[in-house]
Amino acid sequence: MSGAPGLGVQDLDAIAAQLDQACTSATAMPQLDPSLTLDQAYEIQAKYLARRHARGERPIGIKMGFTSRAKMQQMGVHDMIWGRLTDRMLIEAGVPLSRARCVHPRVEPEIAFLLKAPLYGRIDAMTAMAAVAAVAPALEIIDSRYENFKFSLTDVVADNSSSSALVIGPWATPEGDLGNLGMLLEIDGAARQIGSTAAILGHPINSLVAAARLVAERGERLSAGDIVMAGGATAAEALAPGMYVKLTVERLGCATLSVAE
Ligand code: OOG
Numbered sequence: 001m002s003g004a005p006g007l008g009v010q011d012l013d014a015i016a017a018q019l020d021q022a023c024t025s026a027t028a029m030p031q032l033d034p035s036l037t038l039d040q041a042y043e044i045q046a047k048y049l050a051r052r053h054a055r056g057e058r059p060i061g062i063k064m065g066f067t068s069r070a071k072m073q074q075m076g077v078h079d080m081i082w083g084r085l086t087d088r089m090l091i092e093a094g095v096p097l098s099r100a101r102c103v104h105p106r107v108e109p110e111i112a113f114l115l116k117a118p119l120y121g122r123i124d125a126m127t128a129m130a131a132v133a134a135v136a137p138a139l140e141i142i143d144s145r146y147e148n149f150k151f152s153l154t155d156v157v158a159d160n161s162s163s164s165a166l167v168i169g170p171w172a173t174p175e176g177d178l179g180n181l182g183m184l185l186e187i188d189g190a191a192r193q194i195g196s197t198a199a200i201l202g203h204p205i206n207s208l209v210a211a212a213r214l215v216a217e218r219g220e221r222l223s224a225g226d227i228v229m230a231g232g233a234t235a236a237e238a239l240a241p242g243m244y245v246k247l248t249v250e251r252l253g254c255a256t257l258s259v260a261e
């Protein structure tokens with residue numbers, strides 16, 4: 001048993017299996033029991049990912065969520081969260097996203113960090129930056145497994161923070177200040193979101209600082225070779241078949257995605 005009365009290990013396993021099933025079958029499910037604690041939600045997330053790892057998926061890092069005001073406002077959740085990334089989520093350049101494999105996918109503009117050293121616990125921004133091997137423009141495809149993309153903090157954490165897929169643009173060694181780079185998200189050639197890396201906790205490195213602290217709270221660590229997604233800088237945009245998405249980040253270049261049926 002762990003956490004709140006009434007929800008035992010069995011239940012957490014069952015919820016993890018239900019989320020896994022919702023994801024693999026691309027079918028929305030109802031929100032979870034509101035009495036779940038945040039600890040239990042992260043436990044469900046770990047159990048859900050353990051199922052995916054048992055099927056051969058490899059961990060590649062983590063994603064941060066709700067690191068910008070725009071994202072908090074869009075979803076009505078005001079606490080930072082994190083989720084686990086696997087190699088199956090990576091979309092190679094030129095490979096389309098299959099809409100049919102998602103419940104109701106959305107895309108958001110992000111920055112990805114690639115680590116060259118482990119990070120753990122309370123660190124400062126200088127330490128975090130020294131552990132960064134490369135940065136890249138990145139698109140995150142989020143796909144809540146809950147009906148109508150509606151969730152509470154514990155719901156979304158259990159659902160691996162809506163992780164679905166990601167596209168990473170060209171990696172570059174970090175040069176100059178990353179703190180206020182323009183970000184333009186276009187869909188089919190029309191500007192849909194315009195922002196700045198400054199929207200991510202004032203500076204995207206602060207998201208890496210927070211990531212090191214938040215994973216340590218769960219007894220985990222970031223390792224060399226890990227990818228850390230800093231979180232959406234703007235609100236997310238709904239995806240439909242036929243769309244072509246392009247993110248341009250000042251000085252870092254582009255990440256693109258096309259959506260198939
Ligand atoms: C939850 C995931 C949030 C971000 O970048 O803020 C997130 C969601 O919005 O469904 O990925």
Ligand code: MG
Pocket residue numbers: 063064065108110140142231232
């Ligand atoms: Mg995101």
